[in-house]
Amino acid sequence: MTSTTDQPQTEDVAEGRLPWFPLTLLAAIGFVLVAMETMPAGLLPVIADSMHTSEGTVGLFVSAYAIGTVIATVPAIALTRSLRRKPLIMTAIGVLLLANTVTAFSPDVAVSLIYRFIAGAMSGTIWGMFATYARRISPPRFAGVSLAIVSTGAPVGFALGTPLGSFLGHALTWRWSFGGLSIIGLIVLALIALFVPDAPGQTSAVKLSVAKVFRIRGIAIILAVIATWMLAHNTIYTYISPYLRATDTGISAGLMLLVYGIAAIAGVIITGALLDRHPRPLLHLSAGLFVITGVILLVAHTSTIAILVAAVLWGVSFGGASTQLQAALTTAGGENADVASAFLPVAFNIAIFAAGIFGAALLTAFDGLVLAVVMIVFGTIAVFLTMVGRRSAFPAKL
Structure with missing residues (x-):
């Protein structure tokens, strides 16, 4: 990953087109982030029973994720703002999915909380990139529309992701809910690698x-x-x-x-x-x-x-x-x-x-x-x- 002072000149930007599909893929990751953060709330009893702990302790799955986001987001973005956006977001998504997969298989609450914290830190880094990444790969006249498209993942995650995870967790096992989300995220990550254009980081002169x-x-x-x-x-x-x-x-x-x-x-x-x-x-x-x-x-x-x-x-x-x-x-x-x-x-x-x-x-x-x-x-x-x-x-x- 290298820094650059160049402005993005993707085909869509050059021709004034809105890059619908790349923006939709970023929105899909937003769906994964929201579902991943809130899913434990709908699975408290089954996770607690499976891990032989209390529902209050399992509730910390959400808190650990949120604390990771709060602590890591601003320092992570500040330290990586000169790096090109695509390699950075792909790395963050990869670590996020790894942490979520470990949580899906972990038999230990302490280990799960550590990896939920790591997932939250990566989630905050990804959220912190969304707005500027979307605007940099879109023509300036579509600034608001591009932000709106990448933002659709959050309400869809709240509306459908958490209930779906809860259904799978109760019908099969809660580990399937976490593992299934990792599989979805991996598919989206592969599509991002293929179809989402790169964008430059911030120039050192204006930091x-x-x-x-x-x-x-x-x-x-x-x-x-x-x-x-x-x-x-x-x-x-x-x-x-x-x-x-x-x-x-x-x-x-x-x-x-x-x-x-x-x-x-x-x-x-x-x-x-x-x-x-x-x-x-x-x-x-x-x-x-x-x-x-x-x-x-x-x-x-x-x-x-x-x-x-x-x-x-x-x-x-x-x-x-x-x-x-x-x-x-x-x-x-x-x-x-x-x-x-x-x-x-x-x-x-x-x-x-x-x-x-x-x-x-x-x-x-x-x-x-x-x-x-x-x-x-x-x-x-x-x-x-x-x-x-x-x-x-x-x-x-x-």
Whole structure:
């Protein structure tokens, strides 16, 4: 892997075409990453029984993955930003799949946790590369669309990957769920090797330290929006079952999350259609609709129809949030977009970790309806921050 100052000149870029298939392959890896991170949550009892441990200990499979992402992402991206993108992402995917395969065969919880941490570190590195890699292999006029395409893997992973892994784990064994995901990842890796073009790293002349990238105008407020909005989302997403029990509607968590996941894919599509031309109003509308969703979940919590409508609005409003905020980070980061975009998976996973603790604390004192209040309060703060950073962080055009 070598550094370069050349700009990518793939056939698609040169002829102004959008590289649909390469971007779709990157999205497929996004699906693998999300399914790999969240799959243990749907398999807690069977993994615990198989490894002769508690469900709480198995829950650390998710925590170890998230901590690996938080600790490793920014340093990894900062240290490798001069390297060419394709060899780097292929190496990270290879190590990720190796770690996941070891987890699938490991009889020891401690060994599994170590390799879950390694998988999380590789996942963060891959997520940190997605935005800039997608933009570098796409014509500039398709910047928003390219980000939207590679972002579809996450909602599809949430909607289908975790339930599918849970089904396989209960029907066969949880080790088949992990092993099957490694096989899918290996197939996608082979296709990336064949069809995804390379892209250059960052030139040494424009490198800034991580601290200086953080101080770039607009970066801090974008991260503040990410922190508040993600906390609002992840708190109720993580504890959707207690919320639904408090409604007495009989809606299952599986149905709620499936409706949300399908709607989130629609949210990504809408984002792809509008992001290049109207990024700022799209962000305001998405965050505002998210708050409205929280109001419906609180005020109309006894209505089955209202809750399912809210699930649709939730998915549509939040499905494109990652893409929109990633676009804002890469635009604000400019020549240092690699490091700037690496802040996003770190902020996401910190929010996931904090939401678990925050939600658990709230549910010891209140019933599940308090989670809708969290959604409203922190969602409103996020809307306010998007208004405060209207000119400094969220451009009218990408």
